[in-house]
Amino acid sequence: xxxxxxxxxxxxxxxxxxxxxxxxxxxxxxxxxxxxxxxxxxxxxxxxxxxxxxxxxxxxxxxxxxxxxxxxxxxxxxxxxxxxxxxxxxxxxxxxxxxxxxxxxxxxxxxxxxxxxxxxxxxxxxxxxxxxxxxxxxxxxxxxxxxxxxxxxxxxxxxxxxxxxxxxxxxxxxxxxxxxxxxxxxxxxxxxxxxxxxxxxxxxxxxxxxxxxxxxxxxxxxxxxxxxxxxxxxxxxxxxxxxxxxxxxxxxxxxxxxxxxxxxx
Numbered sequence: 001x002x003x004x005x006x007x008x009x010x011x012x013x014x015x016x017x018x019x020x021x022x023x024x025x026x027x028x029x030x031x032x033x034x035x036x037x038x039x040x041x042x043x044x045x046x047x048x049x050x051x052x053x054x055x056x057x058x059x060x061x062x063x064x065x066x067x068x069x070x071x072x073x074x075x076x077x078x079x080x081x082x083x084x085x086x087x088x089x090x091x092x093x094x095x096x097x098x099x100x101x102x103x104x105x106x107x108x109x110x111x112x113x114x115x116x117x118x119x120x121x122x123x124x125x126x127x128x129x130x131x132x133x134x135x136x137x138x139x140x141x142x143x144x145x146x147x148x149x150x151x152x153x154x155x156x157x158x159x160x161x162x163x164x165x166x167x168x169x170x171x172x173x174x175x176x177x178x179x180x181x182x183x184x185x186x187x188x189x190x191x192x193x194x195x196x197x198x199x200x201x202x203x204x205x206x207x208x209x210x211x212x213x214x215x216x217x218x219x220x221x222x223x224x225x226x227x228x229x230x231x232x233x234x235x236x237x238x239x240x241x242x243x244x245x246x247x248x249x250x251x252x253x254x255x256x257x258x259x260x261x262x263x264x265x
Contacts, residue, residue: 016059023059030054030120056120058084086114086121088258092232093204095265100198106209108132113183115190117198123190129179131209134172141171154211180222203227206254232257
């Protein structure tokens with residue numbers, strides 16, 4: 001079994017777009033007994049095939065790790081641990097829920113697609129489409145400033161002219177359609193390459209781009225599954241008076257809250 005695990009890790013170079021000497025690897029055997037199609041026939045009996053072990057492999061560039069270690073040293077802090085954003089997002093937005101879920105984390109420049117099943121990050125993909133491109137498209141199409149376009153992007157109701165509001169979905173759809181296409185492709189790759197994959201039942205949006213006007217409805221129509229903005233504050237005790245304030249930008253704290261909840265949930 002140990003030899004099989006070592007072989008799995010040795011295959012990492014096929015999956016990681018960097019030389020292995022430039023990354024730090026961590027791996028963990030997944031407890032998915034009886035769920036691998038490679039081990040069982042349709043009736044659930046052993047297939048007689050070679051044993052298959054599902055392994056969760058995590059990789060991070062050494063340059064990034066060294067940077068954070070240096071920052072902590074200058075700040076006089078002792079690092080307890082370092083982990084990728086995927087685990088923090090799962091912890092703050094999903095918790096112990098085992099529902100197959102897609103987390104779409106949209107930042108200013110990039111969007112990260114994270115396929116999660118049984119609380120495990122099964123597939124990740126990063127795409128160079130973010131909130132900044134949406135803002136620029138609105139500014140160019142409506143002939144407004146970047147600051148005005150940013151306000152319109154997040155809340156079309158700030159504009160009193162109904163003709164402008166009506167144009168927003170069309171403008172954003174043109175920008176966001178490539179992202180949707182990449183998501184569909186990712187779903188296909190995930191389902192065809194993973195024998196234990198289950199179809200996602202929901203999409204959770206997070207990051208600064210999660211608040212884009214009409215984004216939730218757009219994705220819900222495209223994928224025909226429940227879509228909503230994640231609320232990492234659900235697992236944190238917050239004074240009721242702060243809730244209205246947090247609703248506007250709460251999803252931006254998903255990674256930070258997830259890191260803070262480490263070793264708690």
